[in-house]
Amino acid sequence: MRKVFASIAIFMVIFSVFAGTPVFAENDIIDAENESQLIKIKENAAKTIEDYKEKYGSDAYGITAYILNIIRIYSIPLCFLGIAISAIYQYIIGIRKLDTQEKGLVMMVSFITILVICQILPLAFAIIVKFGRG
Numbered sequence: 001m002r003k004v005f006a007s008i009a010i011f012m013v014i015f016s017v018f019a020g021t022p023v024f025a026e027n028d029i030i031d032a033e034n035e036s037q038l039i040k041i042k043e044n045a046a047k048t049i050e051d052y053k054e055k056y057g058s059d060a061y062g063i064t065a066y067i068l069n070i071i072r073i074y075s076i077p078l079c080f081l082g083i084a085i086s087a088i089y090q091y092i093i094g095i096r097k098l099d100t101q102e103k104g105l106v107m108m109v110s111f112i113t114i115l116v117i118c119q120i121l122p123l124a125f126a127i128i129v130k131f132g133r134g
Contacts, residue, residue, distance in 0.1 A: 061129050068122040075118035082111035 052069075053062030086107035094101025 056129055065122070065125060065129075068125055071118055072122050075115060079111045079115035079118070083108055083115075086111060 049062060049066050052065045053059055056062045056065055086104045088104070089107060090101050090104025094104050
């Protein structure tokens with residue numbers, strides 16, 4: 001077992017050394033294209049943050065609203081993936097093992113709770129900031 005682990009570790013180290021070295025001259029063109037796309041993404045994010053700052057009237061509220069919106073968007077696929085994995089634990093693997101079935105149920109309830117919180121939190125923040133500040 002130790003020999004297998006050692007050989008896998010050596011293979012991974014050798015692979016990582018050779019994977020990090022540039023092989024083609026086209027990398028400069030790809031890097032320039034990626035750099036321009038990253039600049040566009042950065043400018044769009046900065047513009048969106050400025051829009052949120054203007055909308056909420058404060059830097060702190062604007063940045064918080066932007067972060068909550070990003071969390072709202074990315075929580076949907078991640079939570080659905082978690083719900084699918086927990087359903088596999090509960091209904092497929094849990095047929096034979098009751099502790100795995102309980103683990104799947106707990107994971108499913110947790111992911112659904114996280115999804116609901118991540119979807120309601122931006123709305124609650126907007127309501128509190130807009131109407132609560134007076």
